[in-house]
């Protein structure tokens with residue numbers, strides 16, 4: 081659709097400034113400005129006097145921290161491609177805010193802490209390692225990203241949520257020593273935990289073994305339960321916010337409610353989602369109110385990521401991810417990782433229900449269930465698989481038929497168990513080790529592998545039993 | 560532990576002592592808003608002036624807080640009276656006095672120590688009307704910019720920022736953004752217009 085060039089028109093400029101142009105008129109006006117320098121200059125002058133433009137530049141250019149655009153544009157002259165890169169210079173800005181220190185080993189001072197280094201930075205903030213000289217301990221200082229701190233509401237929320245998070249005392253939730261402010265930026269003081277995030281662990285070593293997944297999941301669920309008991313919803317459960325110390329022995333949830341509290345604020349203002357939405361719940365993705373069950377969905381996504389090495393909902397854009405979270409079912413775990421038992425996939429599916437009502441209803445319940453799963457995997461014979469995870473039969477239960485089926489399956493299970501014992505011992509030396517680079521400590525090595533082998537065999541048998549079960553059901557259903 | 564909450568929702572809660580009288584006085588929604596804008600603009604004004612005089616971050620924060628508390632306390636003395644100044648105008652007059660007072664009182668206090676900070680403080684002239692006006696104007700502008708910034712798409716803000724603030728050429732920016740020059744002119748005009756409206760809103 082080629083538009084005819086329009087003539088110069090001063091009233092059109094005035095009408096534009098009064099916001100009176102229709103969309104079509106504005107399109108033509110834009111086309112006109114493209115080629116007419118006279119009107120472009122007139123528009124500038126009618127918008128504001130030269131002194132006003134000058135003042136705007138001068139007042140905004142100085143200390144632009146909270147006003148600068150969030151992105152830079154890089155265009156490729158050859159391909160004509162335009163790419164936008166979000167500037168992550170939060171670190172630079174935060175470091176500029178530090179006070180000079182007498183100690184040349186340190187980066188600077190912030191409210192009585194000597195800053196040793198930068199631990200990391202994300203969309204929401206920058207984490208510094210600092211030394212608390214009064215108490216002679218290292219702390220982690222998390223500062224709100226300067227561009228987010230421009231909103232008083234976001235700052236206030238950050239501080240409020242931090243105070244709430246500080247009230248949660250649990251070994252699987254990061255402690256918060258205090259909330260302070262420096263140069264207009266609020267920051268949190270937390271213990272300095274040596275360890276690696278679950279995200280890094282997945283990036284470096286890929287999928288985790290079942291027992292590791294269960295142990296991490298169990299502790300994360302326990303931490304969530306403690307927070308939920310205080311009425312606090314995390315809202316940003318993802319592998320990057322789960323710290324692992326001492327392998328999987330000690331799991332700590334970080335960033336309680338803080339990151340997302342800020343994201344929500346910036347999202348409602350700009351419609352832009354900061355950070356990755358990949359672990360959001362459907363209700364979060366739709367921008368609806370969330371309760372503790374939203375965290376359970378995200379926990380499901382974390383378990384999924386540990387099983388497959390990637391998040392369950394993936395797309396090229398944030399918007400695409402959000403759509404998938406709301407609408408699609410993730411690819412079955414066993415397609416990427418056939419080593420995992422069906423019962424475990426069932427647990428993840430329950431957490432991944434779009435309707436919060438259909439998920440497990442509390443983190444405590446999930447923690448307890450995962451603890452029983454750990455027990456089962458460690459001692460499959462002594463500890464039965466939790467009932468909730470056994471396959472349920474559809475349709476209306478018919479007592480005598482069910483009794484029959486149970487007896488039949490039970491009998492098979494006994495036979496299966498003997499087979500497992502036999503196979504498990506006989507095949508142990510033939511089995512090549514799992515292609516898992518995370519070798520458990522030497523002493524536990526054999527146990528773990530034995531359990532893994534038994535587990536796999538049990539799984540296979542379980543599947544045959546399930547198939548048999550289906551067959552028997554069909555038999556029953558025949559008139 | 561120092562927790563400062565500043566902003567749209569929190570302003571009233573940060574002065575526990577004067578909260579009741581403030582709330583009582585600020586029953587009028589317009590006044591409440593004026594107060595919030597006042598805090599948003601004056602806290603950085605005082606903070607910046609204090610820092611320029613060599614004060615440490617914490618001291619500058621304290622001074623800003625002290626000025627705000629002093630003004631909040633004198634809200635009691637304000638009477639809504641159509642013949643007298645509007646609340647907003649009245650606030651800025653009280654603030655001016657409170658700021659000059661605060662800086663003046665600080666000098667002899669600090670002189671006892673004899674540290675480098677004091678020396679620097681003494682070298683700095685007392686704040687005068689001109690400096691106050693300049694700082695105030697700057698904060699008003701920045702406050703307005705923070706307010707309107709999120710009304711625009713990032714691209715629009717970017718077009719404004721790169722051309723009007725960083726002084727880059729419209730054609731060059733248009734090429735970078737993959738937009739027409741006309742679109743850049745329109746974008747920056749819109750932002751500038753809105754900025755000015757917001758400033759008028761604050762100062763009217």
Ligand SMILES: [Zn+2]
Pocket residue numbers: 087088089112116117118119120
């Ligand atoms: Zn023209």
